[in-house]
Amino acid sequence: MSESLGSDLGVLGATAEQAFALQEQAVVIITSASLQTQGMAMVLSRAMQEQGVDLSILLCDKAGELAIESYQSAEALAPKGMKPEGLLQQIIAHGADVAVCALYLPNSIYQAQDLRQGVRIAQPAEMAQMMCSMDTKVFSF
Numbered sequence: 238m239s240e241s242l243g244s245d246l247g248v249l250g251a252t253a254e255q256a257f258a259l260q261e262q263a264v265v266i267i268t269s270a271s272l273q274t275q276g277m278a279m280v281l282s283r284a285m286q287e288q289g290v291d292l293s294i295l296l297c298d299k300a301g302e303l304a305i306e307s308y309q310s311a312e313a314l315a316p317k318g319m320k321p322e323g324l325l326q327q328i329i330a331h332g333a334d335v336a337v338c339a340l341y342l343p344n345s346i347y348q349a350q351d352l353r354q355g356v357r358i359a360q361p362a363e364m365a366q367m368m369c370s371m372d373t374k375v376f377s378f
Contacts, residue, residue, distance in 0.1 A: 262291045262373040264364070269378050270299030272321065276314045278378035279324035286331055293367060294328065295359055297338035300378075304337040304356045305347055322353075329355035336364070 263285055267278045278300075286292045302308045303322050310320040329335050336359035342348060349358060368375050 260289065260291050261285075262293070262367070262370065264293045264295065264367050264373055264375045266295045266297065266375065266377045267300040267303070268298040272310055272312065272314065274378050275300055275303065275310075275321035276319065276324070278376075279321050279328065281376075282333070283324060283328050283331075286328060286333060292328065292333040294325075294333055294335045295338060295364060296335070296356075297341060301337050301341035301345065304335070304341070304353055305351050306353045307351065326353070326355075329353070 263282075265278060265282050265285075267275060269275060269278075282292060282294060296304045303325050308322060310322060313320050325335065335356045337352060337356055339359050339361055342358065352358075367373055
C-alpha cells in the first residue's frame with residue numbers, strides 16, 4: 238500500500254512540475270501616449286495575470302511616464318474611474334515584472350530614484366531573450 242502511495246505521489250510531483258514548466262509567459266510592451274490605449278493595455282495585462290500568466294511589462298517612449306512615481310494621468314477612464322498608473326500599481330502588487338525602457342531615463346528629465354516602487358530599468362539583452370523565447374507571447378500597445 239505504501240508503495241502504491243509513493244508511486245501516486247511521484248505521478249503528482251511530475252504533474253506539478255510539468256504544470257509549472259507550462260505556465261504561460263507574456264511580455265507586454267507599451268509605447269502609446271494614448272490614455273485609452275494605456276488603460277486597455279493595463280486592463281488586459283491584469284486579466285492575463287489573473288488567469289495565471291507570468292507577466293512582464295516594458296514601458297517605453299510616452300508610456301514610460303507611467304513608471305514615474307509622481308506621474309498622474311489627466312483623467313480617469315470610464316466605466317470604473319481607473320487610471321493606467323493605478324492599474325499598473327495593482328499589477329506590480331500582484332507580482333508582475335515591470336521595467337522602463339533603458340532609453341527612457343537618459344532621454345527624459347527623470348532619474349532612477351523617480352521610478353515607482355517595483356519598476357526597474359530594463360536590460361536589453363534580458364528583454365530580448367524573453368521576447369525570443371518560444372514560451373512567451375509578446376503584445377505591443
